[in-house]
């Protein structure tokens with residue numbers, strides 16, 4: 032189902048249409064009622080350009096993907112790929128740490144790998160639930176939005192989670208900590224963009240939401256590591 036409105040990628044204002052069709056071969060991009068810029072220039076761009084702008088963490092690209100584009104079927108597959116590959120990186124790193132190896136080595140799949148997948152699923156679920164809860168509270172009590180943009184928030188968090196793919200090069204080049212820190216910074220900025228686009232442009236609210244979500248995830252991670260299965 033199409034959105035009842037489209038977001039201006041420059042200012043975030045809601046608009047009714049992205050373009051006006053005159054004939055089958057002639058259409059014109061609409062300008063925003065609020066800022067008078069073209070509402071969404073990305074409708075004329077190919078996927079590669081949009082993807083590069085997402086990698087550059089441009090807020091305008093997030094607005095386009097979350098509200099003005101209907102092609103998000105690839106997201107679920109990308110999230111599954113991220114979960115499997117990121118869990119493998121974590122598993123190799125944790126196993127190497129236990130065996131006091133400085134260089135990562137490639138292991139055959141073992142039961143421990145599947146446990147790490149479970150651990151990562153729980154962490155991601157807790158992070159997402161806390162993020163959604165704070166987003167819901169902000170949208171209803173502070174922004175007084177009629178409809179909570181649940182679907183857009185889920186898509187935004189899925190995009191953010193895919194930043195964990197940044198850790199994969201550590202399997203080849205080592206320096207796991209550097210890649211992990213970079214991936215987490217990008218993930219948190221991406222979550223901040225999602226909050227800005229879907230709920231409100233308040234840095235205070237988005238920062239509180241992200242810190243609380245990250246704190247819940249961090250607690251779960253350390254709680255799980257001290258249990259019998261993950262120790």
Ligand SMILES: [Zn+2]
Nearest residue numbers: 039042063066
């Ligand atoms: Zn605008």
